[in-house]
Amino acid sequence: MITTGFPFIAVMAGLCGFLVWIEQRYPSRFFQWFPSIVLVMFGSMALYTAGVWQMTPEVAVARAAVRDNLIPAMLFLMSLRFDLSIIRKLGSRLILLMLGSTVTIMIGFVVTYLLMNTFLGDETPLTFGVMSAGWTGGTQNFVAVKQALDVSDSAMAYTLLMGALCYSFWLILIIALKPFKARLQTFLRAEDNGLDEVMERLSGLGQTGKTDTQSLMLMFGASLIVAALSHHFGGVIAGFGLLNPMVWAIIISSVAGIALASTPVGKLGGGDEISSIMLYVIVALIGAEVNLSAITKAPMYLLSGVMILAIHGALLLLLGRLLRMNLHMCGIASIANIGSAPSAAVVAAAYDKNLMPIAIIMALIGSMIGSFVGLTVSEILQMLS
Template sequence: MDGSLISPENGFGLVAAFLSIAAFGFWSEGTKLGKLLSGVILTIGAGALMSNLRVIPFASPVHDLVWSYAVPLAIPLLLFKADLRRIIPEAGPLLLAFTIAAAGTLAGAIAGFHLIDLGPLGPKIAGTLSASWIGGSMNFAAVSQALELNDGPMLGAMAASDNVGGTLFLTLLVLLPGSALIRRSFPSHVMDEAPGEDEAIEAEERKHFHIADLATALALSALCCLAGYTIAGLAGIPQFGVLFVTLAALLLANVFPARMHGLNGDFDLGMYFMYIFFGVVGAGADVLLMVRTALPVFAFTGIMATVHLAFVLGGAKLFRIDLAEALIASNACALGPATAAAQAASQRWRSLVTPAIMLGILGYATANFIGVALAKFLG
């Protein structure tokens, strides 16, 4: 038995819960607390609170549906106005920031391995978690299999630590731009310029809002997902379906720019899907499981994340990388393309949504090799 008030099999109960959490997140943006912490953080917190109070489960088919459908559908909706003529020249610093972030993850994994006694499985744990923090959960699964890490309780502890640690790290990344000290130390033209531009764009979109635009945008998004995952399947690389979805959306955005710019409400609908996703991210953080079984692994993850962030901020300072670009590159590296794109979108850094996804895909493509190599090196 799961033990939650709303069982994993209660599909409509969970849909109602997650839609309510997303609605709360949007509503909270107009409150003093929401303006201080952001609606994203409060949405994640609401999901975590409800799952850890056993109102909703930590995992269910509805959770999987959000990951499998809501996130892919959101990606084209967030990209239909992506102008590559503007994005490509701006992507260079993000690639540098991503490389620095990946190096920080490796340095943190090595430091954590030597500071925390992880037992005989230490090299495999370090390799698997470092792969997850350069790529994502797909890489976690692939590297643990490649290293023959078959200890069920340990894998559960690692997954709990990875999930809770990732949620806390995402919270930190979203909060950092609000720190006066950080803003003074790390200038950002993206943060300075984006709010005004986006408010004007959103106001213009709302002025001419039509339900037909939403219907069209959602249909086009579904067609992008169909094309992307079909091509990935035919190519024998279904795990990279999101890359082809992104390419399909960018193709529409740049071949038919006038028509795509004529759509209104597509970005807002994409954000709605992302807020549902943030609620699911929070709901997956089993804090009690982490405390009971994963303290050494959680300590390792904490050290790895701390060194990673130190590298990112130090590299941003040294190479004069825009703070917003550095944080999105860090997110793409540590947490993956979905959360990086969601952060960029939620903080109204629209020019960074496409690079966030591309960098996240780069992490997917390289993390397996890096994680296995690190495990062999430490072993």
């Protein structure tokens, strides 16, 4: 059993490398349904369940350090392909889709509480409020609302399990829907007016230089420096009481990439390759603390999580039909709420890597409003109780 940091990170990297190699070496229809990035998360969860590593303090510190530093580094490299003009072209539709996705999650929590409150704990209005903050803004909003509502760790235990497991499987489900994209396009009545043009514009942007050892080293080093600076200045800004340091690190690194996108730096090669490696490792780390055997310990909470996501998914598809948005945009809007910027980037990568900048912006919108959403849901549920 692994109990120290470096062997744990080595296994994560080895898992990613092996599954990517298998996918490329033995292409089959199986990988169309379950691409390697999905298998990486499943594999990470399965290895943790099998007891390959124990989440000791040293392992937890290594996991958090690698994950939290790779996230802004990856976002910086991905944002180098971003063209601000896409906001002017599809800003209103994308924002409506994102905010609508948030509202459907809130509805899911309220309706599920009304149906399931007799089977859940007395503190469910508070724990659901905390989880709704996490499912619309990310971990930083989860922590902020938990502290604001003064919810104990013991009260959060099963709800936290619900959040971790349901989120992981929701991410996998959204990516696994890719083969049904054409069928769902008919239901959604998708009109890509403007989006096709944006995709075409994005396909001509970004790194056009030669990818060699020099460019790979330059982009790798630059991304890590940007990540370090983003965390430093994010901590300084958060010290004034404005949001969470991680939120600012994400904003700063993304803005840095956007600012450099139109400069010669944005044309350098190597960024796509480095950011893809980072993306796989982050996904492995996301699943590294989810024990599949725990699914039997909190059936009512897990059922509640499934109900919340089912309501959210159904309403989001109806909203997508109303806005005439396609499947991948609906998927990104959903996971940008329920997950985070890395999760949204995973879905964007699975459908079309050119959508990653849009995924980042949607996730940042969720981060900004997540705490407000959590407190609002908690107030609503307390009134209903």
